[in-house]
Amino acid sequence: MPDKITIKDIAKEAGVSISTVSRVINGSSPVKKQTKEKVLKAIDKLNYYPDALARSLRVGYTDTIGIIIPNIANPFFATLVRGAEDYLRSKGYSVIICNSDNAVDQEEKLFNILAEKKVDGILYSGIGDHIDKFNQINIPIVFIDRVIKDNRFSYVSSNHYKGMEDLLNYLYSTNHKKYVFISGKKEIFSAFERLRAFEDFTKKYNVEYELLEGEYTYKSGLINGKKIKKIPDVVVCSNDLIAYGVVESFKERKIKVPEDVSVTGYDDIMFSKMFSPALTTVSQPIYEMGKVAAEIIYRLLIKKDDYMPVKLFQNQLVVRESTRRR
Amino acid sequence: MPDKITIKDIAKEAGVSISTVSRVINGSSPVKKQTKEKVLKAIDKLNYYPDALARSLRVGYTDTIGIIIPNIANPFFATLVRGAEDYLRSKGYSVIICNSDNAVDQEEKLFNILAEKKVDGILYSGIGDHIDKFNQINIPIVFIDRVIKDNRFSYVSSNHYKGMEDLLNYLYSTNHKKYVFISGKKEIFSAFERLRAFEDFTKKYNVEYELLEGEYTYKSGLINGKKIKKIPDVVVCSNDLIAYGVVESFKERKIKVPEDVSVTGYDDIMFSKMFSPALTTVSQPIYEMGKVAAEIIYRLLIKKDDYMPVKLFQNQLVVRESTRRR
DNA sequence: TTTTTTAAAGCAAACGTTTTCATAAATAAT
DNA sequence: ATTATTTATGAAAACGTTTGCTTTAAAAAA
Incomplete structure (x- = not known):
């Protein structure tokens, strides 16, 4: 198997320092047009893609959101997740989905895993409250499908x-x-x-x-x-x-x-x-709820203020054929 | 916000080197009972959890599998994913789910993201073949719901x-x-x-x-x-x-x-x-297919041989009420 | 005791990035 | 031309781990 291509290889190939390579990748500061081209060419030639792990370790975030739900095979949650994922991906985030089967200890385990993986935020729908845990791991969270009286936390729910x-x-x-x-x-x-x-x-x-x-x-x-x-x-x-x-x-x-x-x-x-x-x-409005939850966590992430939004959706009676006047 | 607790803090608290802390966490080599206790106590006291990013960067794997499917809101895929995830989580893996909506360019993007995130393997159900891409990123993959004639790749499908x-x-x-x-x-x-x-x-x-x-x-x-x-x-x-x-x-x-x-x-x-x-x-056997796909990728990961398993499921006619003799 | 062997702990390099700071090159002002 | 300013690049530290190698401590053998 071919050795892994790193930013170093690109630097060497382009005859330039790794800082410069990093800068053309991220556009973080200006680089001369012709060196930029050299770098781009090298990247293309060696087929380089940056290592998100190394990057995240350095910058301190992962562009990843964890979602904890009872069961993705339940269409309610599948739709909810889809709503959240669509929005988040449009903002450049990936999503890690975890099924808890409504078991509190499993939820706890999943929080740990997500904390270790350094997700930037968590969307959570489940049973336990885990307030102590949240304080420990110190990751923005929004509760889904549940009203939280503790005003340190955001939620989206419906009535x-x-x-x-x-x-x-x-x-x-x-x-x-x-x-x-x-x-x-x-x-x-x-x-x-x-x-x-x-x-x-x-x-x-x-x-x-x-x-x-x-x-x-x-x-x-x-x-x-x-x-x-x-x-x-x-x-x-x-x-x-x-x-x-x-x-x-x-x-x-x-x-x-x-x-x-x-x-x-x-x-x-x-x-x-x-x-x-x-x-x-x-x-x-299941898809919409997922989307709004995602919007909230996104806002929480980009502006580091203490704004803790909360959204309560109204539900709509829909009468079909399974009932009739007695 | 409190500073992030790292292995260094634990080392200091326990009055021991960071190597030792690492060793008690991973059990990678023996450490005296009483120092172990000190370390464990420190971990507990400071509420430390290790950084999976740093770890992965060092060890070269992430214990994460990517799954690319058309749409999680489709119950077929939700069940499939559940089958895969249950198995993988039991083996200590997490799962990143990506919806492609059966768009080849979106698939391509997702492969890139997963490659950057350094997932250990990919479960893929989609349209494109992306063979060149796979050769580039060099990550084990198993195709789902599709027969691949190229014998460098595993698949699970049904007839x-x-x-x-x-x-x-x-x-x-x-x-x-x-x-x-x-x-x-x-x-x-x-x-x-x-x-x-x-x-x-x-x-x-x-x-x-x-x-x-x-x-x-x-x-x-x-x-x-x-x-x-x-x-x-x-x-x-x-x-x-x-x-x-x-x-x-x-x-x-x-x-x-x-x-x-x-x-x-x-x-x-x-x-x-x-x-x-x-x-x-x-x-x-949807759930089962997800599970088997997961088993295959798991086997591919632990034993680095070139064993490329392939599984073809039989399908079962089930006659219910929506048809009748003419 | 002294020496040899074994067990436990520490040092420091490495993983692949980003970014601060310093320097070199290029441009503008004198 | 010389100096001052801007622009582009490079060197090196840092992110938080694991692990090979070395050292120290403890135990066993002499």
Whole structure:
């Protein structure tokens, strides 16, 4: 294998010092046109590309952002990540993606790895708060899909409580009397908020309901769907994946949606409109949220002020075919 | 902000040389129990974590793998990536994900970035062949979802031709006479192979058909679905997303699947079984393929021999509700 | 004890860049 | 022409590690 080409080789080839080479690469200070050409020619000839490690070690940043999410195979996060990555790459950043599977200890490990890799910033969506860790590693972070009261931290989230409230009010207004609610893991902020909205709702209208503890997966919907003995007017699911599972479990039992029971989701991932019955759900601007999170971290990085922006998105009820008036 | 803690600080705190600190961190050579304790204590006290950049610069590797795919928001790739990442992380690697959107020039750019970042290996699924580039950057690579005849390169792929052939034979045996085929971009290996199987099929059985050029997206299915004037017996789609789009477009036109027309997909992404009608498709072991690709690159990295493994997966016809005997 | 062997720790170079500071070359001002 | 100013280049330190080699300390053998 051929030896690695370094800036030294270019310098020698072009008959010039390495400082000069560095300067033409980075345009950091003027260099005479004809020497510049020599250098460029040498670079091209030897097929040189600079070592980002060495560079980062020197300059103190890596142009890399870490993203910690539960699971990239969940379309919600895939879309979110895409939103963030598109923006960041346009600004010259790369992205390291880490799946935590919502395990706090795994999250902690990932923070360590990202800190060691010297990422410039972190986008984080997960369970733990890790505040002590953040103080240790001292890397700008923005929380995603979660409201942080600690005003040292930025976040982008959406108004889950309000979204769920809107959905429930709609259901109530269309004559749904008996409810089953399948929650996500309560450690997850969004799941907690949606559940909270549901609990407040049941109190307010003194409505008949059953509460099932699930998690944000298709499988959980499948399992919990089977557990439902008394078919209610509507099964309110804490996210779309759960709803898919519930519908499937009902299909197996020949229970028809929406004829026999309404089913609702949350998130409006791209498949929910294709699902049949097309899912009544609450839409979050997922791609946009990823993008905004990326914008925030970017701003945090370039201007070193203490500006800590925060963005709360509104959610939108979208009524489709999986619900109907009772 | 507090100064960055380096190995030097630990050395001073523990009253020991930096070599010794390095040795206790890496266990690279024996150090007396009691000095080890001092060092560990200092590390803990000062909250030190080593700088992976500096380390990589010295040792010559980064424990990082780059992955280039068209689009992480496509569930096929999300699952694939998850398979790869799970394996790699278990071996101590991190993963940088890059979306190319199937643009050759973007792919090229991404290869450059990954080369500069000194990733140890690359997993690549895309359009271009970039053979010259690979020779330049000299980083182990494994191609995903694509057969490479050049035996200097590894790949994992699946037998798209055979899979499509099986599907078509099944359709033929269930009395489907008139076909519409919606292809993916022909530059993509899998799309090319699936189309090739279809063309051979039409010749072999001299069957009535129409060919529509699409791409691997829901939207493309929607658009091309609308273009279908004469409803055939079956619309064979080059992947599942296209099929979703076609079904949706038919729904708008009150054309019933499978009553009026069969529709098939390819890939069997996780949503296809939840889709209604549940999609008849050809399943690829997506997660497994990602995992195997990761295994291969890992083997390539640890043993520096010239072993160039290659893995071809078989695909499995899965008949569900979106087709029926004519 | 003294010498030999082994184990533990330290020194300093190296990895490939960027950048400060000094110097040389070129241009402008006298 | 000479000096002053600007412009272009080079030398060398620094970023934070690992590791080959040397030295010191400890243990074993004489």
